[in-house]
Amino acid sequence: IVWLNVYDYYSWQSDNFHNGRFYTKQPQCVDIPADLRLCHNVGYKKMRLPNLLDHETMPEVKQQAGSWVPLLAKRCHADTQVFLCSLFAPVCLDRPIYPCRSLCEAVRDSCAPVMETYGFPWPEMLTCDKFPIDNDLCIPMQFTGNHATLPPVSKVCPPCDNELKADNIMEHYCASDFALKMKIKEVKKEKGDRKLIAAQKKKKVLKQGVLRKKDLKKLTLYIKNGANCPCSQLDSLGSNFLIMGRKVDQQLLLMSIHKWDKKSKELKFAIKYMKSHQCPTYHTVFQ
Template sequence: MVPPRRQSGVCVRSVCALLTLLLSGVSVATAEEYDYYSWQSDNFHTGRSYAKQPQCVDIPADLRLCYGVGYKRMRLPNLLEHEALAEVRQQAGSWVPLLAKRCHADTQVFLCSLFAPVCLDRPIYPCRSLCEAVRDGCAPVMETYGFPWPSMLQCSKFPIDNDLCIPMQFSGGHATQMPVSKVCPPCDNELKADTILEHFCASDFVLKMKFKEVKKEKGDRKLIAAQKKKKVLKMGVLRKKELKKLVLLIKNGANCPCPQLDALSGAFLVMGRRSDQQLLITAVHKWDKSSKELKFALKYIKSHQCPSYHTVFQ
């Protein structure tokens, strides 16, 4: 089958097919009938040369960010210049937890258009408006964890809306939005063993500890640790002298609710990372002795094999 070609002044058939599958979850049948495509240069490609022609491959089941996104095949190299699936898995895995934060309904569409672009006759980039919408929704959440919006996703590098880019999804003239939790992001995590282990790997430090006091300061929530002995599960970047007078922050968390911290009695499982000179809380749970999930995680936490990369967002 001959790949669909561009048409002037109308929606390109390949782009229309892409939008249809993104909206309906239908896979592209034609993409599986041919494996190679010409890599056409454009204003948004860096001009990097590749050893292999772009090829069409199955999206592997362990590519959690994009498996099940609505199409089955992706092109390599992708639009972020990752040439091997191993590299795609490693880099894309950093963004999986962002989907759970539901900061924008089109987060997966945007990220997968770059990490696992659908196989068509030419690269199709996300529209600038799509990038800006996802950035505006998700950058504040990422900032809570001390991560800025990355330069590789700078929205100015993407095309202004036209028929040759992927736009936001619309419903009734308004961008489709998923319900956004108002709970502080570090407090909005289920006490599940797999979540604890994922966060353990992504965190710079992990402690069992008690809090003495909570304060609001410059839009942040400052937590002062109790002087009682803390159990260190992962020392990481922490220094011994910091443990004596430990002060942790929930970035931009002065006014969002954190049910776990409504009462400071008892111990907490606290995970965090260092951002500049601040120690930020990225996950906090009540230390529930009766929780089977917590017991399971603690049993395997020392032997758990963490990925060899640091997540961009947890």
Template sequence: MPKVPGAIMGLLLAGFLGSSSGASAEEYEYYGWQSDHLQGGRFYAKQPQCVDIPSDLRLCHNIGYRKMRVPNLLEHDTLPEIKQQASSWVPLLAKRCHPDTQIFLCSLFAPICLDRPIYPCHSLCQAVRDGCSPVMESFGFPWPEMLKCDRFPLDNDLCVSLQSPGNPATQPPVSKICPPCDNEMKADVILEHFCASEFALKMKIKDIKREKGDRKIISQRKKKVLKMGPLKKKDLKKLVLFIKNGANCPCNQLENPNSNFLIMGRKWDNQLLLTVIHKWDKKNKDLRYAVKIMKTYQCPTYHHVFQ
């Protein structure tokens, strides 16, 4: 069977659902479908439905088609669950680790609504994994088992194919900045990372070193805890953070360490990893607002995949 390029999936959807003839997704009946790649022949008890992609499903907003299949291809069977789980991947899009990241993830979280499930091709999974797994690892997340590429069909099957194969000139530039240092100072972004991180602090930096390809950041004694997470009192006395594989990548915030910083991070493999760093700018309204509501902010409940 031919591959399905993501760029034409919207046209496929319009054609299949007969949008020009007035037919709607809800007019099609589904008698159960078999997920023969991811669930090993598992039948869903709940009949799939075609629904509008919600405007607050940020991961797949403006993906190129309007209708999605529920349950999706990751066994999420309600829209609240899908939105909750997909939210944990939004920060990865901002890292621009591969131009097809959104196409790949949305083919699973918000699959196009056709008469059978359309999976991402094996090659699409591999390309996104190879581009994004180093970024994920810098945040303390390995490539998850549920996205293991051998779960997806080879490229001679009907599947969503790679859109940006091997032509750097046509791909958006990938930032070389250390991932924790490359984040917008906007309230919603700060809160997304606050929810995704296990701990958050206001602190000053005492020293910065390079160690085995990582960057090692040693804090000064005085600090304010905004989110304790897995930190213990002994951690706070001599806090040491690492930017994984960050010995040589640029980080503007660390060029002038003699100021206060908003620091967020995660504990992984007995190390405290720095996931976000912002200069503590009292004049920045977004920072002031985000910090003000952190204590009462209701974070979504994510599976720990990439948050």
């Protein structure tokens, strides 16, 4: 991605040269579609295309933005959506308006630790010093005051902080490399992480992805930086669990854990839906 070092504001409606490259299409105002979940309810109805991340088509915007939807559910900062949508679905004005550097820094400082839990670094394309210093020509923090940069009320380990809802399960299913129904033998702490050791009993593979047979035989998962945060699902290990995770640097990281509740209609629906659902091909930012 090529960024402007100097933020020149000009009438983009009459000019298709932007960020050091020519676009085949004139920049235009389009409705924010209902299936652009990251930004559909952001507070305005129309966005400019190409956006400020150089995505030229709506399918490309949807694909890239979809990988960030799980981060919104983590409530790591009150302005996460405002910040991301200012780039993915910028408001339709006669000039491109970037987020202020202070907005980027506040969201980064609160959300980067959550992303790191899942093995994602804060991405290069969102390096905060690329954005303008606060002035009238950038989008400032909406939720000012100290509370904006405090962690969310919930201190629960992020992979454990998920409602048992079908759409939530499917978001994590698509974002994960693998999904299993399994039992957990024991939980240990190791170098600031929490280590989940699978029981030897048969595991039901719902999505195999990167898992090899030897991974399944001796399955160990980690909650990164999760040694001390609460995870109520692990308080008793008697039941089966729905486990979803990613492989990062040869380690299997936990993305989501739910107790396998046979009575849950939401779980039943999600498990059935997994068999036919085609996940979007996400970008590798926050999958």
